[in-house]
Amino acid sequence: MPLHNKVDETHGVAEIDVNPLYCRAFEHPVPRNQIPSHSMPPDAALQLIRDELILDGNARLNLATFVTTWMEPQAGELMTECFSKNMIDKDEYPQTAELERRCVNILAHLWHAPSAAASQDGDADSAGSATGCSTTGSSEACMLGGLALLWRWRSRQAAGGGAKPNLVMGANVQVCWEKFCRYWQVEPRLVPMEPGRLHLTGPEAVAQCDENTIGVVAVLGSTMDGSYEPVAEIAAGLDAYQQRTGLDIPVHVDGASGGFVAPFLAPDLEWDFRVPRVASINTSGHKFGLVYPGVGWIIWRDAAALPDDLIFNVNYLGGEMPTFALNFSRPGAQVAAQYYNFVRLGFDGYREIQQACQDVAKYIAEQIAAMAPFELLSDGSDLPVLACKLADPEESGYTVFDVSERLRQRGWLVPAYTFPENMQDVAVLRIVVRNGFSMDLAGLLVGDLRAQVEALEAAPHTPVPLLPEGQRSAFAH
Numbered sequence: 001m002p003l004h005n006k007v008d009e010t011h012g013v014a015e016i017d018v019n020p021l022y023c024r025a026f027e028h029p030v031p032r033n034q035i036p037s038h039s040m041p042p043d044a045a046l047q048l049i050r051d052e053l054i055l056d057g058n059a060r061l062n063l064a065t066f067v068t069t070w071m072e073p074q075a076g077e078l079m080t081e082c083f084s085k086n087m088i089d090k091d092e093y094p095q096t097a098e099l100e101r102r103c104v105n106i107l108a109h110l111w112h113a114p115s116a117a118a119s120q121d122g123d124a125d126s127a128g129s130a131t132g133c134s135t136t137g138s139s140e141a142c143m144l145g146g147l148a149l150l151w152r153w154r155s156r157q158a159a160g161g162g163a164k165p166n167l168v169m170g171a172n173v174q175v176c177w178e179k180f181c182r183y184w185q186v187e188p189r190l191v192p193m194e195p196g197r198l199h200l201t202g203p204e205a206v207a208q209c210d211e212n213t214i215g216v217v218a219v220l221g222s223t224m225d226g227s228y229e230p231v232a233e234i235a236a237g238l239d240a241y242q243q244r245t246g247l248d249i250p251v252h253v254d255g256a257s258g259g260f261v262a263p264f265l266a267p268d269l270e271w272d273f274r275v276p277r278v279a280s281i282n283t284s285g286h287k288f289g290l291v292y293p294g295v296g297w298i299i300w301r302d303a304a305a306l307p308d309d310l311i312f313n314v315n316y317l318g319g320e321m322p323t324f325a326l327n328f329s330r331p332g333a334q335v336a337a338q339y340y341n342f343v344r345l346g347f348d349g350y351r352e353i354q355q356a357c358q359d360v361a362k363y364i365a366e367q368i369a370a371m372a373p374f375e376l377l378s379d380g381s382d383l384p385v386l387a388c389k390l391a392d393p394e395e396s397g398y399t400v401f402d403v404s405e406r407l408r409q410r411g412w413l414v415p416a417y418t419f420p421e422n423m424q425d426v427a428v429l430r431i432v433v434r435n436g437f438s439m440d441l442a443g444l445l446v447g448d449l450r451a452q453v454e455a456l457e458a459a460p461h462t463p464v465p466l467l468p469e470g471q472r473s474a475f476a477h
């Protein structure tokens with residue numbers, strides 16, 4: 001197929017009937033930091049950019065990310081059809097808005113929200129009146145959850161009170177919570193991790209609370225090691241605190257990953273709205289919700305948990321549609337894809353997929369535990385995520401960063417990073433197992449890990465090519 005079918009007057013190139021792409025179309029360098037003066041044929045632009053993207057890592061081998069890297073082709077087709085739809089155009093795309101409403105109700109039901117139970121008991125088709133919305137991801141959802149907590153605390157404040165609000169959470173929280181605190185001038189009360197306690201627990205949370213605490217964040221699936229924080233224990237600690245002090249402190253559960261794992265793999269674990277103190281829960285549709293990036297969700301226990309003055313009304317089917325979001329325009333395709341996953345997989349399908357991920361994570365964990373240099377910190381029993389460190393880093397003669405870089409030579413992207421304040425001397429490798437990472441691939445990874453460790457043990461000081469500084473820790477998710 002010809003790339004050019006016109007004379008390119010600018011460069012004096014005659015009509016190109018055959019396709020000598022790399023000698024004619026790209027004869028002149030394409031400026032990188034300024035818009036090119038002239039257009040180029042679409043196939044040439046496609047090839048140019050595709051070629052540059054060869055330099056990216058392979059998304060399927062990216063064991064750093066929690067975010068979906070594989071969906072069924074049918075879901076991809078549906079997304080392609082919906083790419084042009086703006087989620088905010090609820091009036092123009094009422095059916096996309098309807099799919100969002102259904103997803104909110106499905107999640108509220110999965111998480112035992114009282115409103116969902118009331119509307120769906122005995123009638124799976126009833127309208128559903130859960131309070132929640134889609135977002136671009138968990139970061140935005142956490143911002144909205146945090147704002148609701150902040151507004152509720154403000155409304156409890158005596159007029160004229162100049163106190164500074166604070167938010168209690170473990171130092172293992174994802175950076176979005178530190179952003180929330182900085183952007184909205186809330187004091188972050190970060191409970192440090194300690195050897196043997198890698199996340200927040202009840203007593204530590206309660207010890208940080210006072211009359212200016214807007215809420216406690218409990219993470220269902222710590223980004224550091226995949227472990228679940230004990231939501232019910234934290235809530236029970238706050239119940240006792242309320243009895244002592246009269247202060248009623250709500251809990252927000254950051255279920256960025258766990259919100260889509262625990263309902264299927266640990267249905268008896270009480271971490272959601274079954275715990276009366278849980279006011280709101282966020283999750284990432286684009287993590288274990290199994291949708292390509294970016295979609296997130298936030299659900300409030302009931303309408304009372306979301307202050308009215310945070311809600312804006314947009315025109316919807318000639319009427320008013322309440323919205324709560326940081327962005328106005330947002331892609332609708334991900335919401336359609338989320339709904340696709342719900343109807344396509346059903347409860348059983350989600351359970352099977354999450355179980356398969358957990359089986360693979362546990363297998364990798366067992367294999368790593370049997371390798372002398374490593375000590376496991378988590379084994380995939382909560383999220384399908386495992387973290388390990390060197391058992392004797394002082395004596396090893398190499399670091400987990402060396403292991404990570406050697407694995408990268410084979411294409412595996414396994415991040416190495418240090419823990420936060422108070423445990424910064426601990427460096428770990430973390431592996432996230434997602435849908436599409438089969439037992440077969442896991443076997444290959446374990447084999448490569450073993451080979452690289454043997455090579456490092458034999459010649460610990462063999463220099464490996466270092467990645468640029470900014471890429472050394474792929475821990476960004």
Ligand SMILES: Cc1ncc(COP(=O)(O)O)c(C=O)c1O
Nearest residue numbers: 137138139174223254256284477
């Ligand atoms: C616990 C937790 N909260 C929030 C986030 C932010 O999520 P998103 O990337 O969907 O904005 C992450 C991302 O990994 C996370 O693990």
